[in-house]
Amino acid sequence: MDPLIFTPLLKRLVWGGRRLGELLGKRLGDHDDYAESWEIVDHGDDQSVVASGPLAGKSLRQLLDEFPRELLGRDAALAAEGFPLLLKYLDCHRVLSVQVHPDDEYASRMPVPDKGKTEAWYVLDAGPDSRIYAGLRPGVDAEQLATAVAEGSCQELLHAITPRVGECYFIPAGTVHALGEGLVVAEIQQSSDTTFRLFDWNRVDAQGRSRDLHVAEALAVTDFARGPVTAQTPVADTDGLQTLVRCHAFELRAAHWGASGESAASGHTLPIGTPVRLGGDNRMRLITVACGRVTIRQSEASKDDRPSITLGIGDSAILPAATGPISAESESGPTTLLVAQLP
Template identity: 50%
Template sequence: MSTESAAPLRFEPLFRRYLWGGRRLATLLNKPLGEGDDYAESWEIVDHGADQIVVRGGALAGRTLQQLIHERPEWLLGAGVEVEGAQGPRFPLLFKFLDCNHTLSVQVHPNDAQGALLDPPDLGKTEAWVVVSADAGSRLYAGLRDGVTRQQLADALAEGSCAECLHEVPVSAGDCVFIPAGTVHALGAGLVIAEIQQASDTTFRLFDWNRLDKEGRPRDLHIEQSLAVIDFQRGPVGPVSPQATDDPRCELLVACDKFVLRRWKVCEPLETPDRGTFRILAVLEGALDLIGDPLAQPLARGETAVLPAALRSQSVNPHGQTTFLEIALA
């Protein structure tokens, strides 16, 4: 595997505006937002159709993630990493920050087999959330209450609500919730979330709290599609219990067949280990420098970088107490 130009990659994020968004991507994470109070998502790492991020700075400045996949797949992803999907090769993961100023719709995502049958076909969507910030009393919905059947959920939706079917979870900053494909879920108001997911944008909306958009119209619902992909055997879902690793500064949050999510809490320099694939680093608290030759690349709170597989290990110099996520393939 060539190590040519093996350096951390930083990208220009894509911003998404939805009726549930706010301003905390700017006030909390220092994102350069325009005017308006409905900024909902900052797509930090994405290669999905027309949604393409562009490298910021360095020898590869201006290249999209899609271009890098085609030009140097092994250099970027690692040896033997398969990225061929129904829509062609793509970066397999999508990472974003969300400002949940209002409660999100109740939704569900298909798995890979179900996604392949869509028109156009897409990947499934398994995801994980890490709570960056939470107002007092913040909650989310993850999974159905014990014993809820397809018919009970369908009846509740027909009557104009489904809250009584949902498993409600109080959360605070630092909590992590794993949402496999097929899990009914909704993020509550007052949360800022870091989300890692498969590179899919397929969402089926069951319920939107009977609200209207700015034009006074209800948003589209996908009740039949949702009922077809929900895993009714899963039941309630709660925050994960972080697992210790060989390094006391690092804890394992999620290890599934789609990605491995780790959280580092550091105050002194470290060398991140070689995982055999690319890694995504995202700073949740504090700041750090990615040490390189000849220059270090700073990462502040809310900033993200991709470490190409060819980089292998990476020296990290935190600015005081710093928390960052590390995401790799399984």
């Protein structure tokens, strides 16, 4: 099975803008509120559809039904539950609401059961005044948070960070968080769309109406033992990649080519043209290009004989388990390739 490229699903929301098109090359309409590009998803009616090739037109759900072992390999037993991960890009033209996601146990008991939502962000762009709000300040308890929400001062209890391009932030289920104005991020998460909105910055629409909050549910799932969140420290691996996150739901890794503080905020980069090997171990992977351009090829033939696929910034693909070993490389830098896989 060849690498699979899908047509993105674009989501318009009140906090979105135009940078999914301007920065990532997504095909936008005339509106100015494009907030999310769902790159790879199998969640209810939200379905990625193969863009080209012999499987063009098939949804990710159909692929799981027809080719569970070819797609997921060692994790084929998970196919009956749906594709386990969701990959998206977000354009935070305005600050997002303060929110929190449930864990698997809580989500399974909801009237419409879902997966929990643990996620990680990789920062592609940030303005000088951009902020990430992640975690509560030390010592904040449920009573203090509920009071602050009622008084419209929730922001005073949030841990605020000034993020840099190339940083990664890990947001386990139960972590109170919000993405601030001016950010563009890639997000890998469990395949879930359950969000409890805790605070919306006292915003109202043109008719003076505020968005619905889910305060009771948010307080019930918040992990008050988890304090402030900081950027992940990348761990250099022997295969040329870095591990950014390793958790119960996914692993997120990165390959950086070329010396650039923006594409690799901390450390190890590969020389341009140096290939990294992915796959060949009966595991499925998601890949997306966060900076530059990456060419992928089958690893088992000579370079001149191997068909190749070039992915630009914002382009994503699934490398099915049955694809076998893949060579990925950048021919000009700086370049960053994000790689997500099941643990």
